[in-house]
Amino acid sequence: MKAVLIVADGMADVPLKELGGKTPLEAAEKPSLNHVAEYGVCGIADIIEPGIPPGSDVAHLVLLGYDVMEVYSGRGALEAIGSLVDVLPNDLVFRCNFATVNDKLMVTDRRAGRIGNADATELARAVEDSLREDPPETGGTLFKSTLEHRAILRLSGPNLSVMVSDTDPHETGVKVLKARPLDDSQEAINTSKILNKLTQQFHKALKDHPINKARVKKGLPPANIVLFRGVGQLPEIEPLALLYDIQPAAIAVSPLVRGVCKTAGMRLLVADGATGTYNTNFLAKAKTAVQALKTYDFVFVHVKATDLAGHDHKPRKKIDIIKNIDALVAHILNHVDLDETIIALTSDHTTSSVKGDHSGEPVPIAILGPNVRRDDVKEFDEISCARGGLNRIKGRDLMPILINLLGKATKAGS
Amino acid sequence: MKAVLIVADGMADVPLKELGGKTPLEAAEKPSLNHVAEYGVCGIADIIEPGIPPGSDVAHLVLLGYDVMEVYSGRGALEAIGSLVDVLPNDLVFRCNFATVNDKLMVTDRRAGRIGNADATELARAVEDSLREDPPETGGTLFKSTLEHRAILRLSGPNLSVMVSDTDPHETGVKVLKARPLDDSQEAINTSKILNKLTQQFHKALKDHPINKARVKKGLPPANIVLFRGVGQLPEIEPLALLYDIQPAAIAVSPLVRGVCKTAGMRLLVADGATGTYNTNFLAKAKTAVQALKTYDFVFVHVKATDLAGHDHKPRKKIDIIKNIDALVAHILNHVDLDETIIALTSDHTTSSVKGDHSGEPVPIAILGPNVRRDDVKEFDEISCARGGLNRIKGRDLMPILINLLGKATKAGS
Numbered sequence: 001m002k003a004v005l006i007v008a009d010g011m012a013d014v015p016l017k018e019l020g021g022k023t024p025l026e027a028a029e030k031p032s033l034n035h036v037a038e039y040g041v042c043g044i045a046d047i048i049e050p051g052i053p054p055g056s057d058v059a060h061l062v063l064l065g066y067d068v069m070e071v072y073s074g075r076g077a078l079e080a081i082g083s084l085v086d087v088l089p090n091d092l093v094f095r096c097n098f099a100t101v102n103d104k105l106m107v108t109d110r111r112a113g114r115i116g117n118a119d120a121t122e123l124a125r126a127v128e129d130s131l132r133e134d135p136p137e138t139g140g141t142l143f144k145s146t147l148e149h150r151a152i153l154r155l156s157g158p159n160l161s162v163m164v165s166d167t168d169p170h171e172t173g174v175k176v177l178k179a180r181p182l183d184d185s186q187e188a189i190n191t192s193k194i195l196n197k198l199t200q201q202f203h204k205a206l207k208d209h210p211i212n213k214a215r216v217k218k219g220l221p222p223a224n225i226v227l228f229r230g231v232g233q234l235p236e237i238e239p240l241a242l243l244y245d246i247q248p249a250a251i252a253v254s255p256l257v258r259g260v261c262k263t264a265g266m267r268l269l270v271a272d273g274a275t276g277t278y279n280t281n282f283l284a285k286a287k288t289a290v291q292a293l294k295t296y297d298f299v300f301v302h303v304k305a306t307d308l309a310g311h312d313h314k315p316r317k318k319i320d321i322i323k324n325i326d327a328l329v330a331h332i333l334n335h336v337d338l339d340e341t342i343i344a345l346t347s348d349h350t351t352s353s354v355k356g357d358h359s360g361e362p363v364p365i366a367i368l369g370p371n372v373r374r375d376d377v378k379e380f381d382e383i384s385c386a387r388g389g390l391n392r393i394k395g396r397d398l399m400p401i402l403i404n405l406l407g408k409a410t411k412a413g414s
Numbered sequence: 415m416k417a418v419l420i421v422a423d424g425m426a427d428v429p430l431k432e433l434g435g436k437t438p439l440e441a442a443e444k445p446s447l448n449h450v451a452e453y454g455v456c457g458i459a460d461i462i463e464p465g466i467p468p469g470s471d472v473a474h475l476v477l478l479g480y481d482v483m484e485v486y487s488g489r490g491a492l493e494a495i496g497s498l499v500d501v502l503p504n505d506l507v508f509r510c511n512f513a514t515v516n517d518k519l520m521v522t523d524r525r526a527g528r529i530g531n532a533d534a535t536e537l538a539r540a541v542e543d544s545l546r547e548d549p550p551e552t553g554g555t556l557f558k559s560t561l562e563h564r565a566i567l568r569l570s571g572p573n574l575s576v577m578v579s580d581t582d583p584h585e586t587g588v589k590v591l592k593a594r595p596l597d598d599s600q601e602a603i604n605t606s607k608i609l610n611k612l613t614q615q616f617h618k619a620l621k622d623h624p625i626n627k628a629r630v631k632k633g634l635p636p637a638n639i640v641l642f643r644g645v646g647q648l649p650e651i652e653p654l655a656l657l658y659d660i661q662p663a664a665i666a667v668s669p670l671v672r673g674v675c676k677t678a679g680m681r682l683l684v685a686d687g688a689t690g691t692y693n694t695n696f697l698a699k700a701k702t703a704v705q706a707l708k709t710y711d712f713v714f715v716h717v718k719a720t721d722l723a724g725h726d727h728k729p730r731k732k733i734d735i736i737k738n739i740d741a742l743v744a745h746i747l748n749h750v751d752l753d754e755t756i757i758a759l760t761s762d763h764t765t766s767s768v769k770g771d772h773s774g775e776p777v778p779i780a781i782l783g784p785n786v787r788r789d790d791v792k793e794f795d796e797i798s799c800a801r802g803g804l805n806r807i808k809g810r811d812l813m814p815i816l817i818n819l820l821g822k823a824t825k826a827g828s
Binding site: 371372373374375387388389390391392393394397399400401402403404407409410411412413414 | 428429435437458462463464465466467468469470471472473482486489644766768769771772773774775796797800801805806
């Protein structure tokens with residue numbers, strides 16, 4: 001028995017006036033998603049607790065069966081790992097944004113006009129040079145530009161602590177924040193000092209950089225500062241293979257989700273043309289999943305685009321992506337042996353197209369498989385699934401439910 | 415107000431091809447079980463957590479309202495107590511199997527051909543004699559044959575620990591295992607030594623025993639060794655009478671379930687012809703329950719046969735037993751005052767007739783009673799009950815729900 005878990009990031013939504021009171025899932029044509037719902041068992045899940053909007057890092061740890069309260073150690077490290085940055089125990093990792101500030105260090109654009117990879121890579125080199133010339137007093141430092149405005153800062157050394165506040169104000173029109181120690185430890189005070197020094201140092205290295213001068217000439221916001229946020233450390237996670245006696249693989253592009261999967265000990269597979277954006281190659285993901293099921297007994301497929309549409313307040317775009325996800329699921333349904341394959345569908349959180357952000361409503365779940373207790377739900381959406389045979393579960397219950405269907409659950413007692 | 419809780423062991427199942435995609439409960443004629451569902455409130459319960467298959471020991475502790483993480487102390491002690499072996503605090507109790515080994519101590523049959531009670535009792539005497547002649551260096555030892563190949567070993571004394579591994583390899587074709595200490599304590603090392611010495615000593619006492627010689631002559635596997643497993647101690651459990659202010663009685667035959675009930679301070683009642691097997695007298699259990707409700711206000715009725723049918727991959731047999739359980743419930747419905755009796759039905763775990771073992775799906779529940787919030791579920795099965803008014807609860811919730819219906823719940827706060 002094998003299982004494939006398809007997670008459409010932020011696919012769950014709220015009812016929208018512009019869709020006549022329907023959610024994008026309710027409004028979309030999705031015969032294959034409905035097939036899974038009709039012949040399987042459905043339900044809804046609170047990823048964390050009712051009403052709590054989960055971040056994508058937390059949500060994916062939960063969907064893979066981890067106790068987030070126990071293992072979560074910040075997004076920075078997970079995203080770094082997914083961006084092929086090595087993270088060792090005790091390293092501190094910050095998510096960084098190239099951003100735009102004015103002369104008074106007031107933030108005018110938190111993403112420097114969503115600066116492209118080419119400019120960002122060039123500017124990152126200037127930051128790296130400055131670190132080589134004037135390294136902070138710690139064991140080692142690495143700065144790496146990852147995707148568009150995003151970058152990673154890794155600090156290594158003995159005198160560091162995660163107990164520091166962000167320099168990113170998370171809004172525009174206010175000054176870059178001073179990093180502050182969040183406890184009385186010498187380590188937290190030292191880490192804050194390093195961040196505040198690096199903020200000045202990076203600003204100096206960036207503000208008159210030829211790339212930024214060229215950007216200003218073109219009317220683009222200069223990437224003249226680096227904001228630090230989301231500090232994290234390597235999470236202590238037992239690999240899925242040891243927890244559940246499975247051979248797991250993941251098809252995901254988003255650095256954060258790749259980081260979670262890699263940390264969970266999953267083999268990361270590459271689907272040609274999968275980009276983690278609107279224009280991803282859905283069919284390539286499906287084909288890679290079908291191929292992977294020949295070797296691995298647990299295959300996780302992640303689609304990011306639904307979440308982007310929610311953040312961009314574009315429910316009709318989300319409907320289009322759901323149609324593509326339906327084609328992805330159709331391909332899998334048509335190319336695996338349904339007598340020995342479990343197919344599970346869900347979303348890692350609700351992304352409300354109204355507020356353009358994650359929201360605390362539960363997500364729909366459907367599971368199709370040979371020994372599944374089929375209920376009478378016929379459509380895969382937030383409302384129909386709430387009447388299903390799984391009722392309302394926790395996000396963390398999904399993995400044990402799938403492991404039980406795989407016949408690999410361990411008896412409690414005797 | 416009084417309550418009767420009827421637990422059909424392993425009655426819940428998964429949809430089966432040979433039953434046209436139905437579970438045994440869905441396929442069975444069961445007008446009385448359906449009556450309870452139709453006029454009562456229904457739901458599903460995760461005995462432990464979603465996806466986790468419970469053992470029968472753990473499941474029954476849970477259904478009686480105990481926090482298993484807190485009170486579970488191994489199956490050995492519970493089974494011993496149910497077999498009328500006295501267990502005191504700090505005693506160690508092992509479940510034992512009479513088994514068959516070859517000259518190289520390789521296990522060829524873990525149950526010595528499911529040896530009958532007569533032969534087992536005779537051989538147990540030889541084991542007891544050897545213990546008298548050459549007792550292990552500990553406070554006291556008791557060996558008792560219980561049912562067929564099953565037996566109990568009780569060790570008492572100051573220098574003992576549960577932190578020892580089984581000698582039972584739990585499979586054939588491999589050698590009897592050495593008991594190993596599972597921590598560094600002197601007690602664990604000493605206990606391992608005792609078990610390894612007893613393994614040799616019992617083997618010596620058994621291998622040339624006339625009973626075994628006769629078995630070999632008849633082509634039966636000799637019971638020439640004793641395997642130790644499932645060590646346990648007396649669980650520290652507050653009696654139900656004190657926890658809930660009820661007078662509880664239990665009608666159960668299986669030694670394990672009797673042990674749980676006795677440990678919970680329930681009066682064990684005897685129903686004539688109740689055997690804990692396929693051929694149990696269902697009506698006698700019903701009559702005993704009706705009689706008991708005149709004296710006790712909480713009566714627990716256990717039926718084992720449904721579980722056996724699941725383990726034996728015999729869903730049609732399970733359907734037959736469900737019909738008998740239906741007759742049992744019909745008798746109770748017809749002979750108690752429904753204005754002052756709560757009738758609750760459930761199963762202690764799912765036993766999948768496909769895999770022939772416990773499985774992690776939830777169990778159905780139905781509760782009939784004067785103040786029950788009746789829902790619109792009309793049939794008692796795994797899928798129908800999932801739509802019921804109780805929704806999805808935890809196994810441990812059942813007892814407080816019944817206690818509340820009995821009007822004996824204690825207010826939290828004021």
